[in-house]
Amino acid sequence: MTEIVEPSHGPIAITEGEWSGWSTWKSDAFEQTAGPFYEKQDTNGDWICAFVAEQRHMNGAGFMHGGCLMTFADAALFTIARNEMRDSYGVTMNLAGDFLAAGKVGQRIEGRGEVTRGGGKTVFVRGIVTGDGTPLLSFSGIIRKTGKRADRIGE
Numbered sequence: 001m002t003e004i005v006e007p008s009h010g011p012i013a014i015t016e017g018e019w020s021g022w023s024t025w026k027s028d029a030f031e032q033t034a035g036p037f038y039e040k041q042d043t044n045g046d047w048i049c050a051f052v053a054e055q056r057h058m059n060g061a062g063f064m065h066g067g068c069l070m071t072f073a074d075a076a077l078f079t080i081a082r083n084e085m086r087d088s089y090g091v092t093m094n095l096a097g098d099f100l101a102a103g104k105v106g107q108r109i110e111g112r113g114e115v116t117r118g119g120g121k122t123v124f125v126r127g128i129v130t131g132d133g134t135p136l137l138s139f140s141g142i143i144r145k146t147g148k149r150a151d152r153i154g155e
Helices: 029-034 066-080
Strands: 038-041 047-052 088-099 108-117 122-131 134-148
Touching: 029 066, 047 066, 066 088, 066 108, 066 122, 066 134
Parallel strands: none
Antiparallel strands: 038 047, 047 108, 088 134, 108 122, 122 134
């Protein structure tokens, strides 16, 4: 599915359809194939990450695959930490999750959370993934900043 990948290293605004008003990272081939995942700020200024569960996200028992939930939580880490990461690239140093319920086809899957510690090269995040409002996964993670993003410097 490399045809959906664009060379931009920033989020691309969606202007039409179901995800109008959201953005997606079309430069991330893995997230586009796994999701695609979308992000936006809510009215309180908090960042939300979301996608709609499809049959391809389910395991053999018909429930959302745990690996899909953890992949989404990893993407949500960076969305939640967007303000803290502002002009930096980063890598996930740690990601831990507790599965709370099974996700189902057709649910809107959302990730929300908070930065619990930032300000330096290490950013600590905790969050919750829900499916149509039902908690599916509680997670925490650590991001390590690795360098400056050229497209964001000077904004």
